[in-house]
Amino acid sequence: xxxxxxxxxxxxARVASALDRASRAGEExxxxxxSKQQSADAVEAAWQAGQRHFAENYLQEALAKMDRLAxxxxxxxxxxxxxxxxxxxxxxxxxxxxxxxRARIAVRLNDQRPASLPPLNVLIQVNQAGETQxxxxxxxxxxxxxxxxxxxxxxxxxxxxxxxPAAEPPESNAExxxxxxxxxxxxxxxxxxxxxxxxxxxxxxxxxxxxGSTCVRIGTAxxxxxxxxxx
Ligand SMILES: *Cc1c(COP(=O)(O)O)cnc(C)c1O
Numbered sequence: 364x365x366x367x368x369x370x371x372x373x374x375x376a377r378v379a380s381a382l383d384r385a386s387r388a389g390e391e392x393x394x395x396x397x398s399k400q401q402s403a404d405a406v407e408a409a410w411q412a413g414q415r416h417f418a419e420n421y422l423q424e425a426l427a428k429m430d431r432l433a434x435x436x437x438x439x440x441x442x443x444x445x446x447x448x449x450x451x452x453x454x455x456x457x458x459x460x461x462x463x464x465r466a467r468i469a470v471r472l473n474d475q476r477p478a479s480l481p482p483l484n485v486l487i488q489v490n491q492a493g494e495t496q497x498x499x500x501x502x503x504x505x506x507x508x509x510x511x512x513x514x515x516x517x518x519x520x521x522x523x524x525x526x527x528p529a530a531e532p533p534e535s536n537a538e539x540x541x542x543x544x545x546x547x548x549x550x551x552x553x554x555x556x557x558x559x560x561x562x563x564x565x566x567x568x569x570x571x572x573x574x575g576s577t578c579v580r581i582g583t584a585x586x587x588x589x590x591x592x593x594x
Contacts, residue, residue, distance in 0.1 A: 364404065364405065364408035366587070367405060367408045367409050367412060367585060367586060368408070368411075368412040370584060370585050370586075370587075371394075371396075371409060371412045371413070371414055371585055372412075374394060374581055374584055374585060375394065377568075377569060378392050378394060378568070378572065378579065381568070381569040381572040381573060382572060384573065385572055385573045387572070390577075391577070392572055392576060392577055392578065392579060393416055393577065393578040393579075394414070394416065394579055394581060395416045395417070395418045395440055395442075395561075395578055395579065395580045395581065396409050396414050396416065396417050396418065396581060396582075396585050396586070397417075397418045397419075397420075397442065397564075397580050397581060397582035397585075398417050398418065398419060398428070398582070398586065399418075399419055399420040399421060399424065399443075399582065399589065400421075400424070400589035400590050401582075401586045401589065401590075403427075403428045403431045403432055405586050406428055406432060406437075407432060407435070409585060409586070410432070410435050410437065414585075415436075415437065415438055416437075416438045416440060417437055417438070417439060417440065418439075418440040418441070418442045418461070418580055419439065419440070419441060419442070419443065420441075420442055420443030420444075421443055422441075422443070422449055422452060422453065425439070425441070425456075425457075426452060426456065429456055438458045438459065439456065439457045439458055439459070440457065440458065440459040440460070440461060441453050441457045441459070441460045441461065441462065442461045442462055442524075442580060443462060444462065444498050445460070445462055445463070445464075445468050445498075447467055447468060447471060450468060450471040450472050450475055451471075451475045453472065454471070454472045454473075454474075454475035454476045454477070454483060455475065455476075455477055455480075457483070458483075458484060459483075459484040459485070459486070459521070460472065460483060460484070460485045460486070461485075461486045461488060461524040461561050461580075462486075462488045462498060462499075462524065463485045463486065463487055463488065463508075463512070464487065464488045464490070464498050464499050464500045464508070465500065465508070466507075466508060466511050469485070469508065469511055469512050469515060469518065470511075470515070472485065472515075472517075472518060473515035473516070473517045473518050474517075476517035476518070478517075481519075482516070482517050482518055482519040483517060483518050483519065484519050484521045485512060485518050485519065485520060485521060486520075486521050486522045486523060486524040486559055486561050487500060487505055487508055487509060487512070487520075487522075487523050487524065488500065488523075488524045488525070488526070489501075489502055489505055489523055489524070489525050489543060489546065491525055491527060491539050491542060491543065492527060492528050492539070494528060497526060499525070499526070502542075502546055505523070505546060505550065506550055506553070506555070509550055509555045509557070510555065513555060520555070520556075520557050521557055521558065521559045522547060522557045522558055522559025522560055522561060522577070522578075523543055523546060523547050523557070523559070523560055523561070524559075524560075524561035524562065525539060525540070525543045525561075525562050526564075527539040527540075527562075529566075530567070533566045533567035533570055534567075534570050536567050536570060536571070537570050537573070537574055539562075540560075540562050540563070540570065540571050540574035540575070540576065541574050541575075543560055543562055544560055544574060544575040547560060558577060559577050559578055560575055560576050560577050560578065561576070561577070561578040561580065562574070562576045562578075562579075563576045563579040563580070564579070564580055564581060564582070565581050565582060565583045565584035565585075568581060
């Protein structure tokens, strides 16, 4: 588990120098440790090394880890595909959701967010390349969905998220990242304020930071390979 501490230190250093190179020194990029298919012990080791934001894709697996690590004060982010009959535990247990891509999901999360908690932070997942196997709203549908989210009192629209096609070399995703940033800025100019751009993973987070990312989602570069079949 000491490997996790070293890997985290290296990621932090790489994030800082990517910010520097982009003349963004002093700006903050949230490092999200994507802990899907990693054990609760691995999450705890990262927490011991100072990591506070964790992301999960699979609900049952996430809930089990949350129960075990309830005393740590972790900020939990949901980054998986959302089925509409599974929104309640997401609304009740998570702090952030990056994968809202349709009105029905937004309305259900709003209705199911407990009054005792602050509004749920949500990001709109944008499917930029029109990949049918991936979730996400088409770029042309983002404005309508954003306007609907802004009207929900139990949601806070935080920003946009993308999961572009796997690219080699990773720099070739720059165009998607820049396009997501332009979309955020365009919506901002039309009165829909939001800050976050959730973009960049283990292979391409430095490119994403050069393009304005405010939140990188890093799994394997922190925890190593995922275990097939879950924890
Ligand atoms: C798994 C996953 C990641 C992390 O991927 P790595 O390549 O392991 O860094 C990031 N974002 C989402 C949505 C994921 O599902």
